[in-house]
Amino acid sequence: MLTTKFITENATEVIARLAKKHFDASLIVSEVISLDTLRKTTQTKLDEVLAEMNAISKAIGDLYKQGKKQEADEAKEKTVVLKEKSKELSDILDSAEQKLHTLLLQIPNLPHASVPEGKGADDNTIERSGGTIPSLPANALPHWELAKKYDLIDFELGVKISGAGFPVYKGKGAQLQRALINFFLSNASQAGYLEIQPPYVVNAASGYGTGQLPDKDGQMYHATIDDLYLIPTAEVPVTNIYRDVILQEKELPIKNTAYSACFRREAGSYGKDVRGLNRLHQFDKVEIVQIQHPDKSYETLDEMVNYVQTLVEKLELPWRILRLCGGDMSFTSALTFDFEVFSAAQNRWLEVSSVSNFESFQANRLKCRYKGDDKKTSLCHTLNGSALALPRIVAALLENNQTEEGIVIPKALVPFTGFTLIS
């Protein structure tokens, strides 16, 4: 959420920059400005009335102490009008504030100047790429066939127990999952991230804090009996650690990492691109989160992107980094880099990570601030990224590394799997 102050002071800039996200903000910005004006003037009037009330109340107290009961009663009469007036004004104020808040929630984050123009995924620009795309034999199998051939993942069993999108990992399939989680976590720890084990269900306040609510209400599983939500990513609980927190400037940056299972309803997405591991209702992911000083958040974004790059390189997967265009970016992001790996048998790129700088957009909702030496409090910047999401990594590993003998485990992962080949 943008701050009212920023919008009112930079109205034309806000409108111009949001055009890149294909969001016409002209109307909403002018409404924000007029509501904010109303809010300020009403607040001032109300404060005056309240100040007078306070003065009278105090005087009445004194009069009673002096035993001047009649004068006190006279003073009481004066408050009747003031009371009505204050009620009236605070009603106006409440409604203005509420409307203002509703509008603010509808305004997306401003895209960074470096965000390319564009409508959708085709307009994202390739930042850089690496690794080599393997040339597979004609009879190469997609990962869902390989998973069956080597008895690694049972999709039908998941349907029986839960439903589509809840695979059951078995044997070396399960061990591979565990190895990847450990691989990602231990890399993150070495890179200076503090490992966190967060709750997998969160309350509504946390959902609002990171922006899943109210925007993406239908995307989370909701345990209505307790009004708790299953997390779609560890970002939600880990970032909400800092909700309503004022950090000391010297504590920045905060670097946290967490593994979690992630739950997504993925309502409305069906078709061939959801085959196998490509899109699931439950999957595993290691997330990295940073909270940083506003002046340093873009350096940090680069650092995080570089870090994720080391992971795909160690896994020896062909990768590329996309700079998302205005039309493909999320509501909350200012700049996002997506990582894709090439899954050779499906012959397509799969998104395995998304690294974003939210600037102060998320922090404003969270009320996550820092206090500097000047004792002023200001909003932090928040960033996060997947490092990494497992299923599509597994898909690419299985497909790209298939040989006559079996599936070859990348060297960097062997210490974690304890085996070199799936056969």
Added chain:
RNA sequence: GGAGAGAUGGCAGAGUGGUCGAAUGCGGCGGUCUUGAAAACCGUUGGCCUGCGAGGGCCCGGGGGUUCGAAUCCCUCUCUCUCCGCCA
């Protein structure tokens, strides 16, 4: 699930319906002293809105009410803790 207690500043913990935004202690910060440190002593120490500023207003879990006036009284919601039961 049953019974009870409670929610106050970074933490602990007072608080009579009226100079309470709130005692006191600890912690934090600054200083004196010291070669340095500790101790001791002195000072300081929340957030939000508004205003150039002086200042004004709001905040004692959330919401509502009573009252000229509420941290204090009433209603309601949420949460936490203790004991019992069940249980990884």
